[in-house]
């Protein structure tokens with residue numbers, strides 16, 4: 187396990203948002219964080235990234251408390267793709283992606299010399315996000331989906347061991363959603379992503395965590411977590427779950443459950 191939490195609690199305004207979560211994220215796997223709006227997915231990702239400190243409990247990276255690790259080590263290892271993307275920066279795509287290289291850059295490289303490795307890594311990351319040749323474009327001229335892909339390229343250029351993404355398929359057309367999830371499933375990096383599309387999560391993730399009101403209520407393989415019972419309880423939607431030829435669940439949604447419509 188690379189990232190773990192032990193009895194993590196995080197509260198705001200006196201109410202627990204994350205209410206005692208203990209999880210282990212499989213190293214090198216693709217973990218999907220699922221659950222309805224407001225259940226705590228983004229907050230849990232921010233705790234895993236060290237952007238929030240637990241009120242109680244601990245977040246561990248390779249069994250060491252995140253709060254005790256040097257900031258530079260965290261910056262080299264953990265890359266975060268947040269849900270909100272700032273719109274008012276006047277940078278080129280290459281500048282944005284090169285931000286991902288900052289934790290790796292030596293002093294001479296920061297002064298403008300010896301940055302060929304960084305440029306190569308940035309170009310590779312752009313190509314993996316279907317953005318080869320886009321380096322000269324200005325951020326302010328990009329569409330929402332293009333910005334999302336640049337942001338993911340920035341995170342990949344960082345060469346992280348752990349990649350944390352908050353709804354990374356937001357704004358992406360179905361081609362780029364599938365392309366991104368397929369790439370995330372194939373990278374050797376440990377990936378944790380908050381996702382809303384349960385069928386895409388079933389298809390590409392190998393480990394799922396289902397949250398409800400700040401707690402993890404189910405975890406395991408897609409077949410273990412995406413059952414008709416859990417979908418009805420957590421999302422208040424009736425679903426029929428079939429099994430694809432590769433053994434992964436496939437959901438067809440029915441009506442809202444009685445509890446939801448009453």
Ligand SMILES: Nc1ncnc2c1ncn2[C@@H]1O[C@H](COP(=O)(O)OP(=O)(O)OP(=O)(O)O)[C@@H](O)[C@H]1O
Pocket residue numbers: 198199203221222223224225226227228229230380
């Ligand atoms: N700083 C804060 N102060 C008060 N409430 C907060 C704060 N941060 C998060 N919350 C609340 O905590 C709950 C969980 O928020 P979070 O963004 O983690 O949910 P989520 O599962 O990512 O939701 P979504 O699917 O809508 O993105 C929400 O009810 C939110 O309003």
